[in-house]
Amino acid sequence: MHLDHSHTHDGPAAVSADAVRPDGRRRALRVGLGGPVGSGKTATVAALCRALRDELSLAVVTNDIYTREDAAFLLREAVLPPERIAAVETGACPHTAIRDDISANLEAVEDLEDEVGPLDLVLVESGGDNLTATFSRGLVDAQLFVIDVAGGDDIPRKGGPGVTTADLLVVNKTDLAPYVGSDLQRMARDAKAQRAELPVVFQSLRSEEGVSEVAAWVRERIAAWTAA
Amino acid sequence: MNRATLLVLADGRFPAGGHAHSGGAEAAVAAGRIKDAADLAEFCRGRLHTSGLVAAALAAAAAVGVDPLELDEAADARTPSAALRTAARKLGRQMMRAARATWPSAELDALASVRPKGAHQPVVLGLAARSAGLGPEDAVYVAAYESVSGPATAVVRLLSLDPFDATAVLARLAPDLDRVAADAAECARRVPIEGVDALPASSAPLLDIGAEAHAAWAVRLFAS
Numbered sequence: 001m002h003l004d005h006s007h008t009h010d011g012p013a014a015v016s017a018d019a020v021r022p023d024g025r026r027r028a029l030r031v032g033l034g035g036p037v038g039s040g041k042t043a044t045v046a047a048l049c050r051a052l053r054d055e056l057s058l059a060v061v062t063n064d065i066y067t068r069e070d071a072a073f074l075l076r077e078a079v080l081p082p083e084r085i086a087a088v089e090t091g092a093c094p095h096t097a098i099r100d101d102i103s104a105n106l107e108a109v110e111d112l113e114d115e116v117g118p119l120d121l122v123l124v125e126s127g128g129d130n131l132t133a134t135f136s137r138g139l140v141d142a143q144l145f146v147i148d149v150a151g152g153d154d155i156p157r158k159g160g161p162g163v164t165t166a167d168l169l170v171v172n173k174t175d176l177a178p179y180v181g182s183d184l185q186r187m188a189r190d191a192k193a194q195r196a197e198l199p200v201v202f203q204s205l206r207s208e209e210g211v212s213e214v215a216a217w218v219r220e221r222i223a224a225w226t227a228a
Numbered sequence: 229m230n231r232a233t234l235l236v237l238a239d240g241r242f243p244a245g246g247h248a249h250s251g252g253a254e255a256a257v258a259a260g261r262i263k264d265a266a267d268l269a270e271f272c273r274g275r276l277h278t279s280g281l282v283a284a285a286l287a288a289a290a291a292v293g294v295d296p297l298e299l300d301e302a303a304d305a306r307t308p309s310a311a312l313r314t315a316a317r318k319l320g321r322q323m324m325r326a327a328r329a330t331w332p333s334a335e336l337d338a339l340a341s342v343r344p345k346g347a348h349q350p351v352v353l354g355l356a357a358r359s360a361g362l363g364p365e366d367a368v369y370v371a372a373y374e375s376v377s378g379p380a381t382a383v384v385r386l387l388s389l390d391p392f393d394a395t396a397v398l399a400r401l402a403p404d405l406d407r408v409a410a411d412a413a414e415c416a417r418r419v420p421i422e423g424v425d426a427l428p429a430s431s432a433p434l435l436d437i438g439a440e441a442h443a444a445w446a447v448r449l450f451a452s
Binding site for chain 1: 247318322325446451
């Protein structure tokens with residue numbers, strides 16, 4: 001709790017990361033996905049939905065920069081029924097909406113739980129942003145940072161809060177590495193140096209394994225959240 | 229007088245969702261009505277003396293303890309654009325969340341319970357000020373200033389306007405802000421005796437029309 005409330009919560013929860021909803025149920029695990037433009041965040045969300053939707057009750061919140069394209073993509077791909085996808089408008093600043101002023105995202109998450117819940121998992125996707133864009137702990141319980149090999153194999157070395165502090169770093173589009181001259185071993189070494197024991201997944205959504213490693217990581221998180 | 233608390237509530241970084249709204253500036257920029265700092269100044273002056281005045285009076289009335297539900301209805305009646313009513317309630321809900329976390333009170337809880345999807349933002353703002361120990365003379369300033377600081381910040385992003393020029397626009401509006409704040413506070417003082425009809429009902433039709441058009445755009449930077 002953030003403050004000593006002298007009164008009870010009889011309205012909607014006022015504080016952000018309360019694990020228990022006003023109705024007494026434990027809320028869904030919230031996982032944020034951030035990363036630069038074009039690194040494959042939406043494709044990863046779509047793949048995660050396909051991998052997990054038969055075993056978990058899930059929903060997605062998108063934070064587009066100036067359109068509803070990410071939400072529209074997920075709707076078009078029919079990865080989830082439309083009522084399980086919500087778009088938040090960010091006034092050109094997704095990092096503000098996921099980190100500094102999380103109120104609109106919290107409302108989107110809570111509305112999804114109210115309307116289509118109970119939910120096990122809510123994925124909160126940031127619009128493409130810079131390497132410093134991380135999620136508030138008041139909004140999500142865990143966050144992935146998605147970069148790709150074509151964005152430059154020096155990104156792990158450059159570090160920044162996204163690369164160094166995310167609970168899982170995903171290096172996407174590994175199938176492109178030979179074509180763009182990216183050195184995956186160097187990326188792995190640099191990531192290890194920046195992140196110490198924090199995990200890194202290299203994935204290609206075009207390969208047979210696809211999103212399976214990330215999905216396994218999410219399952220572990222869900223198990224830990226449910227057991228807590 | 230609780231000056232430091234006033235600064236916390238009036239801070240543009242107070243996490244209540246304002247950053248995603250342009251206060252009609254995005255529609256005005258697209259329509260060619262704001263092209264430079266001079267246009268921004270005129271836009272802000274117009275907004276301040278119309279919807280800014282109404283917002284400030286609503287906030288002040290809430291701050292003196294007028295029934296927020298009655299004020300919420302009065303705000304509806306003074307907001308002809310459905311898109312702006314939606315935006316005001318969305319922002320009111322976000323303000324409510326921030327206020328309940330920062331200055332919890334039974335009055336905020338009560339309003340949150342009966343308006344879970346949000347009351348009009350100026351009403352919640354006024355009640356937040358009251359919960360923070362601020363008075364109507366503080367609430368009017370926060371509401372009036374917000375009515376111009378939002379568009380000014382948005383235009384910096386929309387036109388790549390020089391941020392120093394945009395801030396200078398706000399500084400030049402200080403005498404207007406003082407006047408609107410005084411008028412709004414005076415109206416709010418009359419509400420406990422005369423009822424909500426004492427609240428101003430000035431409107432800016434272009435803001436209403438622009439908001440309706442803007443809400444239908446497929447691609448936009450700001451939510452309103």
